[in-house]
Amino acid sequence: MTGEFSWAPDGPNAVIHGDNLPVLRSLPDASFQLIYLDPPFNTGRKQLRQTTKSVRSESGTRIGFKGQTYETVRGVVTSYDDAFEDYWEFLEPRLEEAWRLLDATGTLYLHLDYREVHYAKVLLDALFGRECFLNEIIWAYDYGARSKSRWPSKHDTILVYVKDPRRYHFDSEEVDREPYMAPGLVTPEKVARGKLPTDVWWHTIVSPNGHEKTGYPTQKPLGILRRVIAASSRPGDWVLDFFGGSGTTGAAAMSLGRRFVLVDQNPEAIATMRRRFADADVAFYAG
Numbered sequence: 643m644t645g646e647f648s649w650a651p652d653g654p655n656a657v658i659h660g661d662n663l664p665v666l667r668s669l670p671d672a673s674f675q676l677i678y679l680d681p682p683f684n685t686g687r688k689q690l691r692q693t694t695k696s697v698r699s700e701s702g703t704r705i706g707f708k709g710q711t712y713e714t715v716r717g718v719v720t721s722y723d724d725a726f727e728d729y730w731e732f733l734e735p736r737l738e739e740a741w742r743l744l745d746a747t748g749t750l751y752l753h754l755d756y757r758e759v760h761y762a763k764v765l766l767d768a769l770f771g772r773e774c775f776l777n778e779i780i781w782a783y784d785y786g787a788r789s790k791s792r793w794p795s796k797h798d799t800i801l802v803y804v805k806d807p808r809r810y811h812f813d814s815e816e817v818d819r820e821p822y823m824a825p826g827l828v829t830p831e832k833v834a835r836g837k838l839p840t841d842v843w844w845h846t847i848v849s850p851n852g853h854e855k856t857g858y859p860t861q862k863p864l865g866i867l868r869r870v871i872a873a874s875s876r877p878g879d880w881v882l883d884f885f886g887g888s889g890t891t892g893a894a895a896m897s898l899g900r901r902f903v904l905v906d907q908n909p910e911a912i913a914t915m916r917r918r919f920a921d922a923d924v925a926f927y928a929g
């Protein structure tokens with residue numbers, strides 16, 4: 643471990659071992675262009691209630707969905723589903739910090755599964771402001787058993803929110819392109835260039851025996867993170883992932899010339915990142 647973590651714009655790429663909330667509270671406002679989050683779902687652990695403070699906005703008070711205040715919306719949504727209430731009590735103060743830490747042109751990507759995403763959408767509309775919702779990305783994959791009693795679930799959802807809908811950075815020219823499904827119907831030039839991805843991304847999971855595999859159970863594919871980072875940040879920008887896991891966000895950021903801060907409280911995640919970044923210039927800290 644290096645000494646105590648203290649972020650600076652000209653500091654090194656950093657991995658911090660510890661609970662993310664105190665780490666987030668130590669970071670200065672508007673320091674990150676991009677925040678990608680892939681939180682665990684409902685660990686079953688009752689999380690301690692955090693004091694809720696209102697999120698700042700230019701107008702002072704944040705009015706969300708259908709003109710309701712965030713507090714009202716949260717009251718309705720969380721009283722509807724107890725399991726989600728616990729989860730949101732854990733996530734909410736961290737998402738408030740994410741909002742504070744985003745640059746004015748910055749973007750949040752929140753990666754969830756089909757069980758929690760709909761509640762989170764309503765609450766994020768209220769927390770960020772409905773006008774700040776940019777996209778719902780569907781990551782579709784094809785792996786594992788197929789249920790015969792319902793449609794097999796083979797996708798995750800990534801909710802995308804911007805800090806300011808008038809100023810956010812998004813560069814589709816930087817995004818990797820996809821092959822046309824019917825190449826015979828378009829010009830050879832178009833076939834050679836490929837087409838821009840839509841909000842539905844077909845991408846394999848990390849292959850259990852592929853070169854990308856780190857052994858960390860919830861590892862996400864580099865291809866997904868590279869696309870996110872290429873579109874919503876510029877070379878040299880700072881990227882934050884405070885549910886860092888195996889460090890996929892850092893690996894993708896580094897390969898695209900971005901800088902990063904990753905946080906994780908699990909020693910296994912830190913060990914995985916130490917192996918993954920063994921040859922890279924990355925500082926490790928205790929939170």
Ligand SMILES: C[S@@+](CC[C@H](N)C(=O)[O-])C[C@H]1O[C@@H](n2cnc3c(N)ncnc32)[C@H](O)[C@@H]1O
Binds near residue numbers: 680
């Ligand atoms: C779904 S995994 C992230 C996987 C990651 N996207 C990847 O590609 O490897 C969620 C991570 O959040 C971490 N985590 C959960 N609660 C945390 C907390 N309060 N502070 C820091 N890390 C936390 C877990 O240890 C886990 O590694």
